[in-house]
Amino acid sequence: MNDTLKNVSSRIRDSKYVVAFTGAGISAECGIPTYRGTDGLWNKYDPNRYANISYFLRDPSYYWNFFREVRYPLLKKSKPGQGHLALAEMEALGYLETVITQNIDGLHQDAGSSSVVELHGTTxxxxxxxxxxxxxxxxxxxxxxxxxxxxxxxCQGKLRPDVVFFGEALDPQTLASAFKEAEQCDFLLVVGSSLVVYPAAAIPQKARQNGAFLAIINKEDTALDHEADVVVHGEAGRVLPQIVRSLKNK
Ligand SMILES: [Zn+2]
Structure with a gap:
């Protein structure tokens, strides 16, 4: 393992309150496309329609066709990846307090994480x-x-998914608890997010302003790389298990 990851592990070990912030990248590694996959079926549906609140209210059957044909079968067969499992193991080892996620797939809970803040709700x-x-x-x-x-x-009312659609505000209580975690933490581990979607991306910024150590693990550059203490360009499923191994071999 390289020195950067050893440094991350030892900083985690020395921190009092570690929080992870995850985005689409961690789930993309286990086959959950973000909005545009390579899969033909997925591309049949337009995210400007199925993920948009005004379109949903106008024509809910579009969302439900997408749900029936694409999202539901995908979620039924998807399993947490090595990145999700590593974060759950960090929690079990006592090194991680909470996962704040932009994802709506529930895979952190499937992996065994017990404290998860779902910024954009759950599908x-x-x-x-x-x-x-x-x-x-x-x-x-x-x-x-x-x-x-x-x-x-x-009551025969229409059902809707508990997700935050485009055009909707994030749930204020969820956002408040995410910011509270950001203020409390002294180490924030960003995983698989390019940190461009607001207000979610303001959470790592808040942690940084409060003096938390900021480590970013992402395949591509992120909007906060210049403010981070450590940036690792790599896949969560490869990098996080190495950090966990190092935490166990103290
Ligand atoms: Zn009802």
Whole structure:
């Protein structure tokens, strides 16, 4: 292992409160496309429609067709990658407090992370737009066999995914708890995010302003590389397991 990763590991070991901030990159490594995949089926659907709130309200069946044909089957077969598993192991070892994620796929929880702040919500839970009753995505998939959009068993209201659509604000409580973590941490580990989507990208900035050590692991350059203490250009699934190994061999 190179000196940079050894340095990251020893800084993590010496820190009191480590928080991870993850983005699409960590899930892209295990086959979850961001908005544009190479997969033909995925490209059949336009993110400006299925991910946009005004379009969703106008024509919800577009989203639900996308959900039925693309998103649901993909999520049912997707498994956490080495990057997700490494972060869960860091938590289990006592080196990581919380994961703040921009992803909506639930893979951190699948990997075993217990403290996850989902900035953009989750695609695994649906809510009734009438009475707010919650449904699992499996329930929604079943109800979709009867009607599109799927309807609430309680009040016949339309269901929607608990995600933040384009054109919607982030949930204020979720955002507040993410900022609280950012203020509390003395080490922030950014993984697989290019840090260009706001307000999410303001969270690592906040941590930096509060004096946290900032390490960025991403395949490409990010908007905060110039402010980071350490930048590692690599895949989460290759880099994070090395850090975990080093944490275990103290
Ligand atoms: Zn309802």
């Amino acid at each position: 695994r839970i649906m809510s009734c737009m009438g009475c707010s009753r919650k449904y699992t995505m499996e329930d929604a998939y079943d109800r979709l066999k009867d009607t599109s959009p799927p309807l609430c068993a309680e």
